[in-house]
Amino acid sequence: MKNFKHIKSLFFLAMAAVLFTGCEQDLESPVSNFVGFEIGPNERAITVPKDVTQTFDVKVYASETTSADRTFDVVVDMDDTSLASPYSVPSTVTIPGGSNEGTLTFSITDNDDLGFEKQILRFALDGFARNEITFGVTEECLDTVVTFNLELDTWPDETTWEIYDLTGTPTVIASGGPYNNPADDFAVFAFDFCLAPGNYGVVVYDSYGDGGPVYSVTSAAGTLVPSTGVAGSQSSATFTVN
Secondary structure (H helix, E strand, O other): OHHHHHHHHHHHHHHHHHHHHHHHHHHHOOOOOOEEEOOOOOEEEEEEOOOOEEEEEEEEEEOOOOOOOEEEEEEEOOOOOOOOOOEEOOOEEEEOOOOOEEEEEEEEEOOOOOOOOOEEEEEEEOOOOOOEEEEEEEEOOOOEEEEEEEEOOOOHHHEEEEEEEOOOOOEEEEEEOOOOOOOOOOOEEEEEEEEOOEEEEEEEEEOOOOOOOEEEEEEOOEEEEEEEEOOOOEEEEEEEEO
């Protein structure tokens, strides 16, 4: 009877060892030989000064350290990247031997295609699932981003607009239109500007004189010009940026 109990105990010890070993392997397998970008927000905001090419660094980590250099392919996700201004992302990143950390350096150039509305740059380590990193890119604004919102009517080719700096002699600092008929029928646009503190004016014109377009001006602080419909040949409003 004692021998049976002894054999039974050895059996359960052996089974426990098998189960423990199996669980240990299952827990280690997802992280072994793993490579990924540094931990951070799902989308990282970066800004580029006007007319400047700026470089940015992002860290790449491996779960293990080896004696030899390791190089990994980097691919831009063109399906989700909307960044229109020039950028350069290297095709590979290297983790040096003796380390589990590497640095990927990429660059973005500000030009007329980059404004104050966010554009997306997304790239990944090829062959490593769920290892994309995403950046929301805008032009740097050291003052206030102000948005001119415009909703066209059924005759978009009749609509034009101007924004004035009213500091001293009124000066046109932005303008737009006319728009395409019928492609832009009832289209909604949002134009962003970086404006220094001061007084400004906006004028929206309807060349036929029967009105129709609707406009407003907003900023992160709130509404600067409430939603206004053009009645007749034009409508104007002033606003202040603090």
